[in-house]
Amino acid sequence: MPANPLRRLWPRSLQGQLLLAVALALLLAQAISATLLYSAQNDRRNAALVHTAAMRLLPVARGDVALIPEDSPITRTRPRGMRLQVADAVAMLPTDRRDAESEAELRRVLTEQGIDFADVRVIHRAFVDDLPAQRRLDERRRLRPDRRLLKPDRVMLAAVRMDNNPRWLIARVLVPAAGFRPGLTLVGQTLLLYGLLVGVIALILGRLTRPLQALTLRTEQFATTRDTQGQLAPQGPDDMRRLITAHNAMEGRIASLLDEKDVMLGAIGHDLKTPLAALRVRIEGVEDEGERSRMAATIEDIVRTLDDILSLARVGRPSDPREPTDLTALIGQVAEEFEDLGEAVEFTPVQRIVLNVRPTWLRRAVRNLVANALRYGKTARIALTRDNDDIVIRIGDDGPGIAEEHIGRMQEAFVRGDPSRNSATGGAGLGLALARAIAEQHGGRLELTNRPAATGAIAGLTATIRLPAA
Structure with a gap:
């Protein structure tokens, strides 16, 4: 649907909209005065x-x-x-x-x-x-x-x-022919009023909106880094000062809760992995090889689930910086890993795309989506393209897809398409949630769509990661 040209001309900032409202009101007043x-x-x-x-x-x-x-x-x-x-x-x-x-x-x-x-x-x-x-x-x-x-x-x-x-x-x-003699006078008065009123109002609005703009930038920065360094000093009118003070206090509380969460999860991970490692050693003494293999698989399943939980908890506060990464090579490596295991993974590089990302996290997201496609669709087709201002990674399969009413919930943690929780059909339902969190960590999003067949049935599921190109 084409964009409305008037909508593009409409100012987006609060200051611009207020100035436009004042200008239109003044224009209306002058029109009434002229009439x-x-x-x-x-x-x-x-x-x-x-x-x-x-x-x-x-x-x-x-x-x-x-x-x-x-x-x-x-x-x-x-x-x-x-x-x-x-x-x-x-x-x-x-x-x-x-x-x-x-x-x-x-x-x-x-x-x-x-x-x-x-x-x-x-x-x-x-x-x-x-x-x-x-x-x-x-x-x-x-x-x-x-x-x-x-x-x-x-x-x-x-x-x-x-x-x-x-x-x-x-x-x-x-x-004589009718003429509006005071026309030039009115034009001069209008320009003078515009200059005085809009100028004064612009100064007042600037004093009001500058702290608001700074607070908006600070909120966006905190949402990305979760770091309390660089908080704003209270400025502007009293109401704005109170808002900035309250926001700084809220940031401090959120950061403290996140720190406590990280410490708690780290302790839980350490306390759980230690006995699991000891248990893995002790099962070596089990004489029945089949029983020993089943016990080892159960322990590995618990460890993988624990790693996913810890990764999902840490994804909001990544410690590694972004770096220019060749996405074509990164996805190709993931595809080769699965091909070496005998899995049906297809990836045909079309063009070289370099983007500032956290390669470890993005590799984890792509790996989760490919594993999900293989688990439910037996095949995985990976495509990397550029779509206007987005870099798009698509992973498609030939599986049963997801019911439309459940697509939104499938990106939540601990939600699985197969209600049974066993190693044969999947883990704890954290793969899609982790992939979504990693996409959002990079300023993008995860989309799930069913691919319709010619008969109208579902021919498979397509998972799409959209990342901003800039």
Whole structure:
């Protein structure tokens, strides 16, 4: 399934996500502010247009100035601006739009000026659809050639019908193209706010998240080494200091428990192996060779189980360092060991792969998985490949596989596919658990999957160790 590109752009750190949240909140606030400012500017603009139209209508409505016919020459007795029109009706074009708010404002202005009127209309019309407005603009350009006149995008018609006159008195006001004048100011304010707020918040978040990041790295280091050296000194706010102090104390307790466990297991191993060695010597005196062989096999089985238990206990705190290892050669040696014993093990090297590992432990894991495949499937096929960022070791067999509901439990200690505990079918059920622990020790994982046959049945089991290539 392809990854979502937005998910890749989303910051992963706490600081990045908080900064992005603040930036988005600020962007939303500025968008709301810009919308309100634009609405206020538009209201002021419409009010100014209405007042301009009212100033042209009032002198004629009050009778202070006589209306000049459309075909008369321009004189100083006409109202300023575009001349008025008298019409029997206010014609509405299909693209015209009435403005109820502007009509209410015009009524208010006329009422305050003591004008008695019967009706008021305010209509917005496209400039290209209004011939009188186009003629007036051309006339202005002829009279004032030195003045640059912008072509408007629409015309506002303010029409008033007086109480004592059935005809309409119409004033036209050219409306320039709408523009958001404070746009640059808002952009500048937004950039300034972004710089100040995001900068200050970044400093605060840095003080909060730096100790958290250090604690995360320390936790990852302790999970790998189980070493209490290099604990963090309390830093940051009081809550973070308390967290670091509590974490240091927890590390100390965990390390003490692990040390006690190692000492206890070492003592148990020593106390058990000593009598087992003595018992191995004493059985040499048994005359019955068959009985003596069975007793020796039982002792060897106990010793192997004890070694697995001690190895599983020590795998979390390895003492040997990692070293560059040729995995192809390492796996080839394991395959040769089993081939020398007459076992059916197949391994065909494809490419040379070198990786920093603990070779003793990884050899133990591969050996356990191969032995498991031979025990239940009679054959073992080993493959070593590189899969993107992983190094993959696969061991497949032709056995009965594992029921899907039991695959997860099979990697736990003392869990076996065969419930009987005897040397013929296996040990104590520690092989897979030890292999899983060794894979996790190297930062990888163990996977168990059934291989389906053509008939739908299980054709075998594939055990896969995935190790990070880096």
